[in-house]
Amino acid sequence: MKKTSLALMCGLLVGWATAAYAAEGNNPPAPPRGGGGFGGPITLNPDDKPAFLEPPPGIDQRREGVPQGKLEMIEYESKSVGTTRKMQVYTPPGYTKDKKYPVLYLLHGIGGDETEWQRFAKPNILLENLLADGKAVPMIIVMPNGRAQKDDRPGSNPMATAPAFAAFDKDLFNDIIPTIESRYSVQADREHRALAGLSMGGGQTFNFGLANLDKFAWIGAFSAAPNTKRPAELVPDPAAAKQQLKLLLITCGNKDGLIRISQGVHQYLKEKEVPHIWHVDGNGHDATHWRNSLWHFMQRIFK
Numbered sequence: 001m002k003k004t005s006l007a008l009m010c011g012l013l014v015g016w017a018t019a020a021y022a023a024e025g026n027n028p029p030a031p032p033r034g035g036g037g038f039g040g041p042i043t044l045n046p047d048d049k050p051a052f053l054e055p056p057p058g059i060d061q062r063r064e065g066v067p068q069g070k071l072e073m074i075e076y077e078s079k080s081v082g083t084t085r086k087m088q089v090y091t092p093p094g095y096t097k098d099k100k101y102p103v104l105y106l107l108h109g110i111g112g113d114e115t116e117w118q119r120f121a122k123p124n125i126l127l128e129n130l131l132a133d134g135k136a137v138p139m140i141i142v143m144p145n146g147r148a149q150k151d152d153r154p155g156s157n158p159m160a161t162a163p164a165f166a167a168f169d170k171d172l173f174n175d176i177i178p179t180i181e182s183r184y185s186v187q188a189d190r191e192h193r194a195l196a197g198l199s200m201g202g203g204q205t206f207n208f209g210l211a212n213l214d215k216f217a218w219i220g221a222f223s224a225a226p227n228t229k230r231p232a233e234l235v236p237d238p239a240a241a242k243q244q245l246k247l248l249l250i251t252c253g254n255k256d257g258l259i260r261i262s263q264g265v266h267q268y269l270k271e272k273e274v275p276h277i278w279h280v281d282g283n284g285h286d287a288t289h290w291r292n293s294l295w296h297f298m299q300r301i302f303k
């Protein structure tokens with residue numbers, strides 16, 4: 001399904017999700033905008049500007065002579081979900097059991113699955129080009145399915161699967177991370193684990209990452225959706241967060257009707273003096289924003 005028609009359809013279903021989300025203490029979803037976007041009216045503040053330059057063209061194009069890593073779709077038994085699940089795992093060029101690698105866990109959006117990041121952003125090519133330019137460190141990238149329910153396909157009504165995104169922390173911590181750390185050669189500590197995601201995955205990243213800073217030191221939330229908990233709930237102890245975070249990157253497009261979610265987190269963190277990068281570019285709720293955000297994030301982690 002095309003992203004635009006999916007967005008339009010999801011917009012129509014937002015009303016359905018409102019009550020459930022408000023009940024869970026999350027941000028209430030905004031009513032749909034006309035014209036195929038999520039969210040409500042956009043009010044930009046003086047802080048809402050780029051922190052980085054635009055990436056050069058071609059960041060996701062293969063360049064001749066740039067070494068390639070390996071993408072594989074693996075299966076694991078999820079005790080928390082009760083099924084055999086799939087995740088895509090990328091190992092960088094030259095991957096060897098003789099070394100140990102940091103791991104980036106990448107979470108997808110409401111209509112996505114374990115293939116979505118690869119379709120939207122080609123994380124492998126972004127990283128390989130950065131590695132060739134000496135701008136990133138070799139890492140393993142894990143792209144799981146963040147919809148933690150037995151039927152984990154988006155189906156005809158992806159919004160109806162939103163509760164399964166909230167339950168995903170059990171799969172992540174009890175099944176996915178242990179699977180990766182037992183099958184791959186991994187540096188298994190907080191300073192070598194990063195969590196990032198787009199939209200619903202950005203909300204999951206805020207919710208699960210900031211609540212588990214003993215597990216992740218590097219956090220990136222791109223175009224976070226209304227599944228994001230309220231800022232004071234995300235960071236109840238600003239002093240602890242300040243001490244533990246190596247990087248918190250928050251990005252959104254200035255044409256994204258969900259920007260108020262990220263603006264709220266930024267504003268709270270600013271008030272509480274929790275260091276973070278707030279990067280607002282000129283995109284909407286779209287793949288260009290997610291690809292560029294990932295590219296910025298990848299070159300700043302594990303360093």
Ligand code: FER
Pocket residue numbers: 010014017021029030038039108109110111162198199200201225226227
């Ligand atoms: C919503 C609007 C958008 C919402 C979720 C989304 C849970 C998710 C969008 C995406 O993942 O692209 O109101 O409520």
